[in-house]
Amino acid sequence: MAAEHTDTDAFRGATFRHADLAGAEFRNVDLTGAAFHSVDLAGATFRDCDLSGVRIVASAVADLQVSRHGGSGRVVVDDVDVTAYVADELDRRHPERVRLRAVRTADDVRAMWDTLERLWADTLARAERLPEAARHQRVDDEWSFVETLRHLVFATDVWVGRLIRDEASPYHRLGLPPTDTSPASAAELGIDLAARPSYADVVAVFADRRRRVREVVAAVTDAELAETRTAALTPEWGVESHPVGECLRVVLAEHCEHRRFAVRDLTLIEARSA
DSSP states (O other): OOOOOOSOOTTTTOOOSSOOOTTOOOSSOOOTTOOOOSOOOTTOOOOSOOOTTOOOOSOOOTTOOOOOSTTOSOOEETTEEOHHHHHHHHHHHOTHHHHHHTOOSHHHHHHHHHHHHHHHHHHHHHHTTSOHHHHTOOSTTOOOHHHHHHHHHHHHIIIIIIIISOOSSOOOTTOOOOTTOOHHHHHHTTOOTTOOOOHHHHHHHHHHHHHHHHHHHHHOOHHHHTOEEEEEOOTTTOEEEEEHHHHHHHHHHHHHHHHHHHHHHHHHHHHHHO
16 A cells, blocks of 8 residues: 655655656645656646746646636746646636736726626526536546536635625535535535535525625625625635625636536537537
8 A cells, every 4th residue: 555645745856867756745744846857747636836937948848738726827838838838828718817807996896796697598508408427527637517507606605705895604515615624624614525415505605695795796896895894704705805896806716617627628529529
């Protein structure tokens, strides 16, 4: 049985030469400043990792795929800065991203939410043409369509329920927090990470959370966008303070970007089913 190393600094500064780490799994590991030379990483997956400043030199990168979190920072390939090209292409494919960046006023927020509601209505209809199993199917181990909806429930509970509406216990048990959330922290929030709900159950909660956002967005004023809200969010995040406008922009961005990922994966699932 493979050894497991937890909460250890025994490998700080260690050197691995001619080592077989095939199938090894690294979670919440600090590899800051690590160097990899003549290492076979073919087929490796880096998920929820900070790769800022990483350099890949004289290496085979055939079929390399990068999905950036937030799209911030430069990306340079063979001394060519492709950052603007990637951003422009994403904007061309998903023009709602452009409108999202232009959100400033309460009316902007309302217009953007209306756009996202329409887009999500189309996406939900598309998903509902698939069999139940397909809606739970993961592509490249990304969240399934059902899991994506569950995450948006959680995001709404954080930024609207907890912060804007100041609800003491806003979290629905079917919400899905970020993947680095511990089971203990999720349980403290009343979230069941082991739940395997049906699409119908999840889409009903998702509809309720969209209703809550709709109510907040309909009533918010320009003055309220600048008001700061403070609350204890999750055990990992602790107490945070954010303007209402920022809270709403996070909700808009979450619904915008996760829909993009969902549409990408639905396209692959549909192609496989054809």
